[in-house]
Amino acid sequence: MKQILITETKLHLREPWSILFTLGLPLTLLVALGHIPDLSKPDPNLGGERFVDVQLPVSMMLLALCTVAFNVLPGVLATYRKQGVLRRMSTTPASPAAMLTVQLLINTALGAVAVVVLLAAGRLVFGSALPSGVAFVPVLLLGTAALMAIGLLIAAVAPSAKSAPLIGTAVMFPLLFMAGMWIPRDVMPAALKTISDYSVAGPFVQALRDTWSGQPPQLAHLAVVALGVLLFGGLAVRLFRWE
Amino acid sequence: MALIEVTKLHKRYGDHVAVDDVSFSVAEGEIFGVLGPNGAGKTTTVECLSGLRSPDGGTIRIAGFDPLTERREIRRILGVQLQSSELPEKIKVWEALELFASFYGERPGDLLDRVGLTAKREAYFGKLSGGQKQRLSIALALVGRPRVAILDELTTGLDPAARRETWDLIREVRDSGVTIVLVTHFMEEAERLCDRLAVIDAGRVVAVDSPVGLIDRVNGEQRLRFRPSGPFDESVLRGLPEVTGLARDGAQIAVTGTGNLPHAVTLALASAGIVPTDLRIEQATLDDAFLALTGKKLA
Numbered sequence: 053m054k055q056i057l058i059t060e061t062k063l064h065l066r067e068p069w070s071i072l073f074t075l076g077l078p079l080t081l082l083v084a085l086g087h088i089p090d091l092s093k094p095d096p097n098l099g100g101e102r103f104v105d106v107q108l109p110v111s112m113m114l115l116a117l118c119t120v121a122f123n124v125l126p127g128v129l130a131t132y133r134k135q136g137v138l139r140r141m142s143t144t145p146a147s148p149a150a151m152l153t154v155q156l157l158i159n160t161a162l163g164a165v166a167v168v169v170l171l172a173a174g175r176l177v178f179g180s181a182l183p184s185g186v187a188f189v190p191v192l193l194l195g196t197a198a199l200m201a202i203g204l205l206i207a208a209v210a211p212s213a214k215s216a217p218l219i220g221t222a223v224m225f226p227l228l229f230m231a232g233m234w235i236p237r238d239v240m241p242a243a244l245k246t247i248s249d250y251s252v253a254g255p256f257v258q259a260l261r262d263t264w265s266g267q268p269p270q271l272a273h274l275a276v277v278a279l280g281v282l283l284f285g286g287l288a289v290r291l292f293r294w295e
Numbered sequence: 296m297a298l299i300e301v302t303k304l305h306k307r308y309g310d311h312v313a314v315d316d317v318s319f320s321v322a323e324g325e326i327f328g329v330l331g332p333n334g335a336g337k338t339t340t341v342e343c344l345s346g347l348r349s350p351d352g353g354t355i356r357i358a359g360f361d362p363l364t365e366r367r368e369i370r371r372i373l374g375v376q377l378q379s380s381e382l383p384e385k386i387k388v389w390e391a392l393e394l395f396a397s398f399y400g401e402r403p404g405d406l407l408d409r410v411g412l413t414a415k416r417e418a419y420f421g422k423l424s425g426g427q428k429q430r431l432s433i434a435l436a437l438v439g440r441p442r443v444a445i446l447d448e449l450t451t452g453l454d455p456a457a458r459r460e461t462w463d464l465i466r467e468v469r470d471s472g473v474t475i476v477l478v479t480h481f482m483e484e485a486e487r488l489c490d491r492l493a494v495i496d497a498g499r500v501v502a503v504d505s506p507v508g509l510i511d512r513v514n515g516e517q518r519l520r521f522r523p524s525g526p527f528d529e530s531v532l533r534g535l536p537e538v539t540g541l542a543r544d545g546a547q548i549a550v551t552g553t554g555n556l557p558h559a560v561t562l563a564l565a566s567a568g569i570v571p572t573d574l575r576i577e578q579a580t581l582d583d584a585f586l587a588l589t590g591k592k593l594a
Contacts, residue, residue: 055397059390066385136380143345143375144439145367146398 056146056154064158070124075166077119078112079173086178097238101265105180109170110260111233113192114253116166118228120159121199122206122220128155129207130216139295148294156200163196185263191274195256198280202252204288227253252280298323298358298443298474299344305352306339313339315498317353321491323442326465326475328489330482332591336498337478338378341445344476345375357443371399374441374473376432378448384421388412388431391420392438399439410434410464426457433464437473444468447478462488486581496589506581513579513587519550519560521571531567535559547573 064071082104086092091103098107129152132138138148174180206223210216229235230244230251237248237258248254255273262269297320304317314336321327329337342348344355346362346369355361360368382391392403407413410430415423423431429449436444446465450458465488469475479485485492486506494501494509502509516539532538537559538552550560557576564571586592 055394059386059394062390063383063385132383135382136377137382139347140375140377140380140382140435141398143347143370143373143377144395144398145370145400 121203125203126207126216134213188263201284208291303353328492331495374436524570
């Protein structure tokens with residue numbers, strides 16, 4: 053397991069595009085959008101908070117985590133399946149499940165780096181406060197687990213190595229939309245709001261915003277995200293093919 | 296006692312019967328060939344051996360273990376080289392070897408030397424030639440110090456020189472004490488490399504024998520062709536007990552027969568004062584044996 057982790061980490065570092073994309077896009081968007089004057093003024097609708105303080109970085113974190121979970125993870129796994137790497141492993145005493153675990157670890161680590169980079173940028177560039185709620189990190193982990201579970205399911209059902217990241221992208225944009233990436237949740241029509249509440253990404257983002265400012269997360273939000281972990285994780289385990 | 300024992304193996308995919316009825320046994324230290332045309336069920340057979348597929352009938356024992364229920368033990372004693380398995384493009388040769396060694400809790404040792412890849416240690420897998428990839432794949436099959444190595448179509452796509460090098464490598468591996476099951480559809484490979492062969496056709500074992508033994512089965516007749524140095528009485532040859540037939544083909548004479556035909560014919564010609572020029576002895580090859588056994592030609 054240790055050797056797999058070392059080797060796979062090297063392999064990920066040798067394909068720097070996915071890392072650059074994961075880290076670079078949300079960071080660039082955060083810094084660029086954060087400089088729009090209206091977004092960097094205290095907003096009475098947000099309780100006097102600036103948009104750039106919590107709203108924007110949380111959206112960017114979601115973007116980074118979705119990139120990892122829906123593009124990088126299914127891409128690697130589907131490619132390994134196509135190349136017969138997983139099948140080859142299953143003829144050795146090592147379990148292909150170890151490879152799966154390693155990929156989850158590496159991608160979670162990549163997501164974590166993205167989160168830290170975004171927090172640091174927010175602090176350094178805009179002087180935003182860091183998350184204060186103790187529940188922030190646990191919520192982050194729970195939500196990441198849910199996104200990874202969806203990513204695994206994509207890897208499980210994708211018919212080919214090439215289609216996996218494409219399916220990932222097709223899943224990613226609706227989820228980002230539901231989470232209020234383009235239209236704030238507050239101005240969504242009621243029907244859309246309801247869908248958003250069950251979209252995993254929606255409640256995840258809301259729980260992140262709550263815990264950032266030190267409020268306890270809403271139980272309903274946590275329940276939907278946790279259900280997502282169980283549902284999609286369970287499906288992924290059932291449907292996963294090694295070859 | 297046989298190291299590998301396959302009895303009445305049967306496997307279907309839906310309606311399609313891939314392996315109908317396959318039985319054979321492999322002794323320790325053998326290079327055992329599984330020979331057959333594409334789609335004969337060779338790969339399915341070795342996939343069942345490797346524990347990658349579950350048979351629908353029959354039993355398989357490798358060193359007494361069942362590949363399905365005793366996977367753990369099987370994976371320790373079996374090294375597998377799969378037909379279509381690649382590695383990540385950007386893994387270096389030594390990294391792949393270290394990685395697979397770690398699966399078995401082993402060290403790579405001098406394996407890179409043995410497969411002649413020392414100079415390619417730092418090369419990415421994606422940059423290797425076909426022959427180098429195959430040799431790495433053999434190294435990976437051996438890195439766990441297996442008792443049995445299963446090699447599936449390992450010289451397909453190699454040029455003749457690379458193929459010969461690979462054969463030498465396999466012989467060395469066998470000499471180091473590893474029993475080898477070699478899947479192939481190359482006659483020459485089977486004939487040169489294998490101690491014994493199972494000829495498989497349409498999911499059934501047609502024959503199990505040594506290459507020479509298989510050839511002997513169809514080798515009832517030999518054929519001799521030559522041009523006589525002068526006219527002679529055919530009865531000189533027709534009268535020989537070894538000769539079963541004689542035919543003229545222009546200036547050429549073709550004699551068929553059994554036993555020590557070349558010796559009897561040249562002796563009789565010599566005593567008649569005739570020198571056979573362009574003398575050619577045609578013996579059956581594994582190709583003929585295969586054709587006789589399956590009614591098909593290979594490749």
